[in-house]
């Protein structure tokens with residue numbers, strides 16, 4: 112886990128100060144111009160029986176849909192059809208190239224939205240099931256599923272993303288509830304995080320998808336009354352009239368969730384966006400475009416389960432994405448870099464000796480190759496052992512390994528083996544004498560595309576960096592048939 | 600001290616607080632908190648911990664919604680309707696029970712009109728009689744036993760458990776059947792629900808093993824796989840799987856071995872300690888005399904004292920209230936104030952933490968320089 116020691120210290124600090132501590136300076140998540148915010152309550156025990164859903168792209172204009180008896184198919188599908196037709200309309204109205212983004216308060220709500228989508232996406236159209244419902248279910252499942260790929264932003268569980276940006280004075284387990292989490296990050300005037308979180312636990316309802324059992328007891332009585340009154344009828348007007356007490360109760364509760372989700376979203380939006388978040392969003396956008404093309408082909412086939420081959424591919428893809436996101440975060444954000452240092456995944460030090468022009472003849476080779484050498488003076492002994500492979504943070508293509516280290520004074524010497532050649536007519540840059548240099552062991556992966564902030568503007572994100580710096584070098588010791596470009 | 604005497608002592612300790620009888624769920628849930636002696640004593644004394652938590656001013660919200668309960672009952676009756684039709688079909692899939700050879704018996708209604716513990720004891724006897732017949736290889740013996748009652752020794756007392764549908768005899772093995780109403784969606788079960796279900800199955804299996812042993816049969820006759828029946832996808836159509844419970848059984852046995860020793864429990868319970876519903880302060884003092892081991896995992900363990908213990912741990916400033924990883928990050932330094940003193944001064948409480956203290960002060964410096972601080 113990244114940042115474990117720093118996180119532990121920040122939790123302790125937060126508990127004592129009564130206030131969450133920042134774990135990030137930047138938002139490592141793109142928020143779309145028009146995300147769709149959703150909160151929902153489900154009937155406890157049932158897998159997908161929505162009592163009520165509130166959704167919309169405008170905080171002031173929430174759409175409420177309530178099913179006073181979601182176990183009744185007609186009543187349930189009236190809610191689902193409306194929700195999904197609005198959902199498809201939202202998706203279709205987005206500008207070309209913009210993928211939809213679904214924002215939920217917590218992971219349980221996202222899982223629930225997945226189930227709702229899954230419960231309709233294979234249904235035959237007709238008998239009360241509208242075509243938009245099936246299509247909307249497919250879209251929704253796709254968006255929530257994609258979220259399993261690290262860095263994807265098509266579906267957001269605020270608890271997870273808030274907890275990645277702020278560390279509270281409670282446990283990770285307790286952070287899974289949005290109300291208490293918000294209380295730590297943004298406690299009401301005059302209250303400590305702990306006090307506010309405890310009262311959110313006691314008085315507030317969870318943001319969904321399950322309300323509190325005590326609340327359910329009252330609701331159960333209203334539903335029973337409603338069912339007695341309608342006596343089997345499902346006529347929309349009658350349901351709407353008789354269902355008013357249920358509707359009111361569900362609406363009041365969902366309104367609280369709605370406000371909480373928007374509050375959480377505002378907190379995230381207020382953080383400046385990290386440069387690579389935009390780039391990851393561009394990938395979401397590509398993926399969405401491909402999906403749209405596919406799903407609108409009439410004979411599009413969907414599998415209930417991922418095939419074994421696809422699963423293997425997916426796993427590899429996700430691991431790679433994970434590595435890349437981790438590396439991108441520490442490039443983008445100084446606080447994430449500190450977390451990596453604390454966990455022994457990175458180090459920074461003053462360059463006390465630099466030999467960028469060093470050339471050697473490696474054992475078993477005839478020609479001289481470029482092997483720049485740098486010694487860093489550290490404040491603490493290096494947590495990275497000898498021979499560790501490291502990447503220079505200012506130019507990740509510049510890669511080497513620790514070839515020497517001393518404990519006192521704490522120093523490491525790093526020999527650069529890759530990224531030593533001229534690229535596109537430009538000389539390679541290296542750590543400079545008398546400057547701070549930062550290295551990480553986090554391997555951004557073969558196919559990485561990491562754009563770096565301008566050297567003079569490290570940690571700011573006022574503009575994107577030219578593409579050239581993001582191109583990986585091809586030189587390597589393991590391709591002996593290629594002549595070494597830097598040979599003397 | 601004899602078991603009876605000890606039971607009397609536990610009774611006296613409970614004072615005027617209401618009692619609850621443990622069930623498979625509570626026995627299984629206690630596995631999540633194996634180090635907590637407070638919970639063990641309170642449970643051995645059958646203290647109604649949710650009442651106790653209320654008295655202590657830290658009530659825990661109700662655990663189950665009426666909707667969930669209703670659906671659970673609905674599913675169980677769906678599985679068992681038409682003479683166990685679905686149950687038998689699933690058993691056939693899982694353990695090759697040939698349908699014509701099925702004879703089921705419902706052990707839910709005891710002939711005597713008794714309630715409570717007495718009823719359970721009687722039903723346990725009837726279950727034993729049915730099991731005897733079954734194990735004697737009588738070709739006409741019922742081999743699917745609904746609502747059988749078996750017993751388990753926990754902390755020196757006997758707990759009676761009602762099995763969803765007990766067991767079934769085939770190829771010399773008895774199987775425990777557990778009926779759960781959480782869904783299997785696209786052939787997958789939510790692991791959060793599966794874990795407690797597996798533990799409960801282990802509790803049932805162990806109690807069946809003990810019951811057989813008491814009857815002079817080999818406990819080996821009980822399969823360590825349980826048959827789990829759940830609704831498939833989004834309606835109430837049953838589907839099934841077998842659950843391997845061996846790991847949970849081992850954990851359970853270990854735990855019960857420890858809980859079983861009366862003398863050990865006795866040593867943990869201070870002489871003359873009593874709880875009282877009338878006096879909150881007195882009650883809290885008494886509870887505080889029982890050593891606990893609060894961790895945030897308690898919140899998920901079904902222990903009703905979780906909010907109370909958490910509040911105490913937070914008041915005291917224990918790092919463990921922030922999670923086990925936090926507790927472990929600072930070695931033996933386990934109080935919030937001490938961790939911060941160390942991080943701010945770089946001075947370690949002992950030479951063993953010198954490196955840690957230096958790391959912390961360094962990390963803190965980097966953190967502040969990078970723009971860290973309160974939200």
Ligand code: SF4
Nearest residue numbers: 635893897902905908
């Ligand atoms: S909540 Fe308290 S009594 Fe319950 S297991 Fe945890 S520490 Fe023990």
